[in-house]
Amino acid sequence: xxxxxxxSGLTYAIWTVLAIELIAxxxxxxWTVAFVSLSTLALSMAPPLLASRLHIRxxxxxxxxxxxxLFASLFLGEVLDFYERLWWWDIALHGLSALAxxxxxxxxxxxLFEGDRYAAPAxxxxxxxxxxxxxIGVLWEVFEFTMxxxxxFDMQRSGLMDTMGDLIVNVIGAGxxxxxxxxxxxxxxxxxxxALFDEFVQLNRRFFKNFRR
Numbered sequence: 785x786x787x788x789x790x791x792s793g794l795t796y797a798i799w800t801v802l803a804i805e806l807i808a809x810x811x812x813x814x815w816t817v818a819f820v821s822l823s824t825l826a827l828s829m830a831p832p833l834l835a836s837r838l839h840i841r842x843x844x845x846x847x848x849x850x851x852x853x854l855f856a857s858l859f860l861g862e863v864l865d866f867y868e869r870l871w872w873w874d875i876a877l878h879g880l881s882a883l884a885x886x887x888x889x890x891x892x893x894x895x896l897f898e899g900d901r902y903a904a905p906a907x908x909x910x911x912x913x914x915x916x917x918x919x920i921g922v923l924w925e926v927f928e929f930t931m932x933x934x935x936x937f938d939m940q941r942s943g944l945m946d947t948m949g950d951l952i953v954n955v956i957g958a959g960x961x962x963x964x965x966x967x968x969x970x971x972x973x974x975x976x977x978x979a980l981f982d983e984f985v986q987l988n989r990r991f992f993k994n995f996r997r
Contacts, residue, residue: 788832792848798855799825805859817863819935824858841987843980853881862937874946878953881924882917886961887977889916890968891984899985899995901969910966914958921954 802825809818828851835842857877860866866873890913897903925947931937964977985992 788829790844791832792844794848795828795844795851798828798848798851802828802855802859805863816935820858820863824854827858828854840991843983843987846984849884853877853884857881874950875953878921878950879957882921882954882957883961885917885920886913886958887965887980889913890961890965891981892916894985894995895988895991897994899992901995903994906966906969909969910962913965914962917958917961918955921951921958925950 802821806818806821806825809815809821831842831850832847834840856866856873861873861877890909893909893912893916894901901909928937928947968978968981985995989995
């Protein structure tokens, strides 16, 4: 299980908490908590596992961000009821996830073009990144619907209003990511955004043979 090595302290802390909660829930027969803990743990370990199988090097902060997001949305949101305690919890998570997915979509598009920023217009690549993020957002709503109706969760809260609100926030976040990505491809992105993209490219140069800054 080499994919579990060399992760950040935050990632290990989240995995430890989830493992402890899983064991405690099994001992006390709290099956819902056990299921959520196990699901969150498995999903948070999926990115480094898949990356290892596909020979992709993910920055440690990416894996930590994914683990933190899943922990916040599934465990804190469902088990500790943060969605009800904090009205902005769901909105913040959907917005941040849309941004992250938009940036991920842009990297995926760049991989397809082997890092050639001029293989297609910057706006077109930004649009593809936007579409990728929106598509994943829709699939997440399908996941919430499935969890509610198959396992008795209440992830969609007020039904249609909650779903549409989440989708609107997702579109806004994905749009920001798409625009930022297009600016980056045109060499106009500044600060930490460009640094994050550059770090991933440097770790996976074999996928970006035609990349030029």
